Each structure stands twice: as structure tokens, then as C-alpha cells.
Amino acid sequence: MLTHFPPHEPDRMPPLSLAVRVGDLLFVSGMGPFDAEWRIARDDFPAQMRAVLDWLDRVLAEAGTDRSRIVKTNVLLTREQDIPEMNRLYAAWFGGGPYPARTTAVVRALPVPDFLLEIECVAAVG
């Protein structure tokens, strides 16, 4: 009844699935800003945001859904100053809406010191 979408390179990842499907809902882990070579664009918020959004697209596609079917996101940031840019890139990625429900918070730290953000989501699937 649960379908796990494990990481393709588990040695690089903590103990988690990228996403798990239950019924018609997909719960997606907080995606971090690694690029395709597992690098982090230190202090470059727009690049990190693009990397996170690319991860979301890949995970959603693997589970048979896409960004238009995201129900809820949580955006976790480490710097308040990045909120306006996050909103600009986020709105563009969703093509002007309709938008998911969302909560945004600035936390003290994310699991990797150079992370400036993570985004997790719940999406409809099937």
C-alpha cells in the first residue's frame, strides 16, 4: 500500500525516501539544493532555488505526477533576506498559479550547513 521512491545514490543521502505514495497522495521529502553533480552553489540563493525546484520536478515525475498537482508546500529558509527572491522564483515556476497551499519559515539551520533552503510537498497522484 506504500510505494517508496528511494534515492538513486543512497550513499549520498540520509536515511529517507525521496517520496512515499499512500493512496492518491505523494509525500515528498524536503529537497535540498544539490545540483546534478551534487554540488551546492554556496551563498547563491537563486541557483539553490533552481536546484531544489529541479529535484521536485524529478521526484514528482518519477512518481507519475507533476508540479501542477502539488497540494501543499513547506518552504524552509535559513535567511530572511531570501524571501522576496524565493517568492519571485516560486511564482514563476508555478506559471502564475493556481498555487498550492504553503507555509514559509526561517529556521536556524538545515541538515547541510550550506543549504539556504529546502522545499517539501504533498502532491496528488493517480
Next chain:
Amino acid sequence: MLTHFPPHEPDRMPPLSLAVRVGDLLFVSGMGPFDAEWRIARDDFPAQMRAVLDWLDRVLAEAGTDRSRIVKTNVLLTREQDIPEMNRLYAAWFGGGPYPARTTAVVRALPVPDFLLEIECVAAVG
């Protein structure tokens, strides 16, 4: 399959729906403490808490449900000192229970500098 409840004054809001329904679940965005005139009661935690709870009532009603059918809440605060008052107002709002599941955390900041709290929830609907 997704039903979006967009904000009535989108120019005042970031790119999000107030809530999105999928199946019989409603995911409600983190509600901030704006009053009916879009003011924030700076440093007044009880007033901000009431404003947030009013938002929840309005959004739940628009989606055809109400506070008695909230399944889970997340309460995000920016000051530890507000936790006891939050619990008092929260318990009263739910009329002494039964209560939703809940997680409470003090974060470094919320999206608007004067916000002392936000509350998001998942509710049953339909």
C-alpha cells in the same frame, strides 16, 4: 481533483492558495496574524493569535468544514515566552477538546517581521 481556495485580495498575499482540497482532505496554508484591515497588532500576542484563529475559521468555512474537523495543526512561534498563552487561547478555541494532533516549534523568523505566530492545518472535508 484539486480545489484551490485562492486569496480574495491576491495583491496582498504571496503566491499561495489559502487552502487546497484533495479528496476529503483540506490543506490550509500557514495563516498569519493580519486583522480585517490587514494590520498586525505588533507585540500583542493574544491579538495576533485571535487574528490567526479568525483566518482559520474563515478558510475552513469557505471550504465547507470547520474547526471541529481539524486533524492536525502546526503552530509556529517566534518567541518561547508566548507558548503558555498560546496553549490557553488554543484550548479555549477548541472548546476543551477533542483536540487535533499538533506540533509546536519556535522558529527564527516568519515571512513578515512582525508576525509572532502562524498556524497551518489539515482538516477533514466532505
Next chain:
Amino acid sequence: MLTHFPPHEPDRMPPLSLAVRVGDLLFVSGMGPFDAEWRIARDDFPAQMRAVLDWLDRVLAEAGTDRSRIVKTNVLLTREQDIPEMNRLYAAWFGGGPYPARTTAVVRALPVPDFLLEIECVAAVG
């Protein structure tokens, strides 16, 4: 339609249910590191982590499910230094996988000053 799992000793707990079931999903509150005598192992992260995982086992069992059916977890910590140990204990608890989806964040504070972590989850049930 909602099934609440209230705390057995409500006077010791804030206004929340330990978990609430809606349909085939169980939403579990952020579990804190109280041991069986309601003590907190101050500054002892492994002991606190074990206490939290024991709470999760108890709550899941009461609702008729178990750790193998957890869909998503959120791990909230107050110290970055505890992340590696958290990952070790977490992976062992899940028996090497498959793992739930997960988001990890370091927040400024949790509801009780001595808490070093809380874990909440969504699980399949029924």
C-alpha cells in the same frame, strides 16, 4: 470520521491528541523525549531520541499500525551537532529501510526547554 487518540495523562500534556486518524491516514503529533516517568534526559541526545521513538511506537500501536507504515516524518532538532547521531539511530530503528519521506530542520526552540528533538509523522493505517 475523525478518531482521536487522546493522551492518557492529559494533565501532563498540552491541548493535543497524540494522533488523529482520518480515513486511512494517521497524523501523529510531534513526540517529545519524555521517558516512562515523564523525565527528560537533559543533554543526552541518544536517550532523548530513544524516548521519542518509544513514544512513536506506542502511539502507532494504539492506532493499529506500526513504524513500517510511516509515510512521512518531520525531525525537529535544537542542535545541529546531533544530526549525525540522529541519522544513525533513525536508520537502525527503521531496520535499514525502506524509509519514510522526511524533512529535518534545526529550530530555535521546542515547547519544553530541555527538549533536544521532536519527531512527528504521518502513517498509513487500516
